[in-house]
Amino acid sequence: MDKALRGRYRRGRLGITIALPLILLFIGMIRGLTIESFVITVLAPARPILVWGVREYFRQSDTTEGARSRSIAGRGPVGAR
Secondary structure, three states: OHHHHHHHHHHHHHHHHHHHHHHHHHHHHHHOOOHHHHHHHHHHHHHHHHHHHHHHHHHHHHHHHHHHHHHHHOOOOOOOO
């Protein structure tokens, strides 16, 4: 259950992290921003949010992989029981 919940959260976080720059790019194009002004006024302030989203995605991925390896390791060698 925890793995499924973390997987949904991870996929949602990745979707938001990918969608946000695309939405910002679209808004910048509508407003007619130059590349320089777009990077300075839009992307630079949004960078911490984007970095956090990517970091959170990998953190959740690592956690689910760690839970999987712990459950496999907890079984012990075959025939030990």
